[in-house]
Amino acid sequence: MRALFLFALLLSSIHCSAAWHGDNQDIMGTKVSVVLWLEDDKKAEQAVAAVMEEMRRIDQKFSPYIETSELYRVNQLAPKASAKNPLKISAEMTAILDKSLYYSRLSDGVFDITFASLGRYYDYRKKLKPSEKQREELLPLINYRFIHLDTKANTVWFEHPGVYIDLGGIAKGYSVDTATAILQNKFGVEHANITAGGDSRVIGDKFGRPWLVGIKNPRAEAVAVTLPLVNVSLSTSGDYERYFIDQNGERVHHILNPRTGKSPSGVNSVTILGPAGFDTDPLSKIVFILGPEKGLAIINKLPGFDAVVITDAGKVLYSKGLEPPI
Template sequence: MGTRVNVTLWYKDAARARQLSAQVMTEMRRIDATYSPYQDSSDLSQMNRAAAKRHAADPLPISPEMSRLLDKSLYYGRLTDGAFDITYASLARYYDYRAGKQPSDAQREQLLPAIDYHHVKLDNVAHTVYYSQPQVYVDLGGIAKGYAVDRAIELLRSAGVQHASVSAGGDSRVLGDRRGRPWMVGIKQPRGAEGVAITVPLTDSAISTSGDYERYFIGAEGEWIHHIINPRTGKSSGELASVSIIGPDGFDTDALSTSVFVLGADKGLALINQLPAFDAILITRAGKVRYSNGLTAPE
């Protein structure tokens, strides 16, 4: 997943607790091996190679789990009018943040038509898929880590654990409380600043943070070029520096944090304020903090 995974849990048997922690890490590695766009052998890579060559009469069989991830992704595509779009990688995969390179204008013009979640033709009953545009490339990075922390918490809960926290980079899910007190989850200072900007108390919930400081480079004209791509333009989203979404499940908060980042502060908060189970904390590039209606700014 390209990030650090942390597990904290309480259990009456220390040896069993270590086993459960190891099982969480095994599940995380399974999800990474299945959905990584960087591993040629992953199910995702195999789907990207094959689905564009299939058609309605001969769709590609996929696993029920892949079908579930695609179905949820397409749901958020519809909910956000394309702000969340797993086909963004049709162009975004040509960014190289370590080398400081971005797609050429010619590449952008050629590949922008491939960015459209409607090109992903999923049958989530038969568990099949095909791409209706040959240059489509899917990346599940905006939703798979949230799914992974949910899977980890489900594993621990089913084993009888009542107090736990699992995080994978900007995605965290907590089970119960921290033995009488809330879990305290920090939102990082954006733009490379040290320390924590805001600390959020959580119980039985998930939080996902999307920031423009995770993978980025400074362009030739001084622009901040980062990995959260606006599907409409194929370029980095420009208004916000950090978006954190709080809700019941990481599967949803992960996708929503990306969505709100792309939508911007006003449209993003309008979306979250229509979703009763979710709240948002936004930090703009100018350093201003904005909250959804369900949250009160700390005094």
């Protein structure tokens, strides 16, 4: 189960009214779903299909595992490139790398897509992690400053041959944004909810009522917090999505601290609300790794963003914009 549960009778709404349309599919290694309102049934079906097509396009382009993807090509060739002979990349790849590096600078390296230089040696299905020797050898390769990006020329090169990047901490949020733009600009959708794993976007409201989005209790099949939302993006990162318990009884999950190469503890889940998934997605990882005090301090300084943090003690903490009244 992923972090977000969309409810408020979404499924019953689809069945009870011909104007509500939706679908869900397995894409990008997660569950992608869309619910939208359009009175024209044919146009609605086209809109729903367009969302899924866009998600598949993002997956095909930015998956590190698909050999025909641009990201796979970057990981193969950028380490062999140089300042004199950089690798030419698409404008879209440039934009994602540029945004990633922005959040690396903002967080002083807490968000770092080069985490995969070590992170790719974790296998959560097989319950495998790098040895201590391997971790010590590869940890120095986690350094966003090794990525040299020219945003004007759309080129990139990696300073070290062992550097490897993964866009899993930002690409899903980006995909929700691009799918949202398609619904609004091409089909004129004014009421919708798009979800890709822990990343969601609610467009408009539900005809005078907010969308109700639940944040999962990380240690139970229940909802910890319900948020009434209108026209906002949100991203949740949790330690319960991909993990295993190692021989020492420690939880090894997919969110890695770039400074240690290990899974941070103290937080079970973080949800960020903001204008775009391109931002809420990486911010959820930053707050998770920094912990409640330092993480919420960053969010409280960013206009238009809010956060909900659930600690490992089960305590729910809010940023200033979401603090419940006394």
